[in-house]
Amino acid sequence: MQKFNIHTVQKGESLKSISQLYSLDAGALKLFHNNHCDVKDMILIELTGQKELFLPRTVVTDKNRLVKFGRGNSLIFQPENSFGRYGTTITIENDDHKNELKYETSVRWLKKEKQLHFFEIDRTSNLYLNEEEVNEIADLLAYKTSKVLYPLQISVDEKGKFNGIENLSIFKERWPAIKEEIYKEFDGETVDTYCGKIEKVINEPDAINLYLKNDYFIRTLFFGAYQSFGQDYETEITASFPVVDNPVEPQYKIRLEVDPLKGESGLVNIEGEGRLNDERSIYDFINKAPFSMIIEDSPVMNHEGSFRAVYYLNGQSLLIKSMYLECDIQLEKKKKISVVIAALTE
Template sequence: MQKYNIHTVQKDETLRSIASLYGFEKDVIKLFHNNHCDVKDMILIELNGQKQLFLPRTAVEDKGRLVKFGRGNSLVFQPENKIRRYGVVITIEKGEAKNELKFETSVRWLKTEKGRHFFEIDRTSNLYLNEEEVNEIADLLAYRTSKVLYPLQVSTDDKGKFEAVENPEVFIQRWAGIKEELYKEFEGEIVEEYCKKIERVIGEPESIDLYLRNDYFIRTLFFGIYQSFGRNYSIEETKSFPVIHNHIEPQYRIRLEIDPLKDEYDLINIEGEGKLSDERTVHDFINNLPFSLIVKDQPDMNEEGEMRIQSYLNGKNGLLEYMYLECSMMLNEIKKISVAIAILPE
């Protein structure tokens, strides 16, 4: 991500006039330039032949391009009274095998209470697997039984991070009608198998919560990017993602950076990347262990995995326009989940 701007020095310009143009003190401009330029281009007292100056990223004439931050350069999550439609592509890779899921969904803000935001998510299209509408009976049954969950109500914290499912009581009420339709349309033991699977999920609130914590779309959309980015517009933090199904998700140490300037499309750009940082070994993950069996004062961290994020937010309301998340880790072979979410035209 770009860390500075470049000013081309014009005839008769001085250090003071350039600083005034961008609303900075001249000593701030001089210090910033000297910290980024070659020794031969350093400013001693006044300009002495420099053709270009390195300027802080926020040094722009058009102040409308600056991202509006809260305290501590925090990005504020304000989803009130909004409904958004997204196209979603989820790619699941394991070794040479690769499958791609596509669907469309709507996300509607419901209310905000005590720092928590509540949303309703609904699927608004059929599910496509590898560019074809789902038609294999196993895939179709998995899709049709999961429809009992929608419309789905969830909550997030004030950073936009997924917290909980908020309407689990309605799933049992919906299920009777959906199950009846399934038995009219399909027959055989496979129908009973998939019905029992979803019944085990919706029968217990804890099972529902665990099931949806493994939902790649929800976890990407509500990743929690509305952070305080600090004076350098970047933070390091530990994040988890369900790249594998484990009660204790793999932990990744990532750096998130935000550009304090909106781009030419009036979008706010956030980038992130990092590595797996977990005490569990590849063998531990393969065996679905929630913790490492080897206890050390200074454990060796497993770094055989990566995470990458690219997010673009609307420059006016700060809501998601596009997000790409890629998360991988080594098992017997590399497993990688990629999620792309894009706003759909109204």
């Protein structure tokens, strides 16, 4: 991410006139430039033929391009009264095997209580698998039985991070009507199997919580990017992502960075990169162990996994316009999840 701006020196400009243009102390401008330029382009007293000057990233003539931060250069999550529709593409890769899911979702803010925001999530399109609408009976049944979950209500904390499912009790009420609809369209052992699976899930709150906690759309959109970025506009966090099926998700150490200057399109850019930072070994993850099977005073951390995220936020509301997240982990073969989310326009 770019750490500076560049001013192209015009004929007749001086160090003083340029510093006045940006309302910046001439000494501070010279110091910043000299710390970033080649030796041959350093300023001693006055400009001596320099064609470009390096400026601090937040030094601009158009102050509307500056991102509005809270205390500690924090991005403030303010989703009140928002409603958005999103297109989602999820790619799941296991070594050379790859599947791609596409669907559309609506997200409506409901209320705020006790530092938590409540949202209603609904799927608003059919499901597409590898660019084709699902039509295999197993895929259709998986899709149709999952309808019992929507609309789904979730809570999200003040950093924009998913907290939990809030309408677990309603799934049991919805199921009889969904089940009747399914049996009108399908019959046979496969149907019985899928209906049995979903009934097991909705009858166990812990099971359904775990099931929905692995929803890649929810976990990506509400990953928790609204952090305090400090004076250098970057921060380090430890976060988890459900890249594997494990009740205790793999932990990643991630450096998040925000550009204090909006882009040409008026969007705010956040980027994150990190790597796996977990005590569990590759074999622990393969065996779905919730903790390391080897207890050591100074454990060797497993770094065989990577994380990357790119956000573009609306420059006014600071809500997500589009984003990309990818997370991988080394098992017997590498497993990788990639999620693309983009706001849809009417």
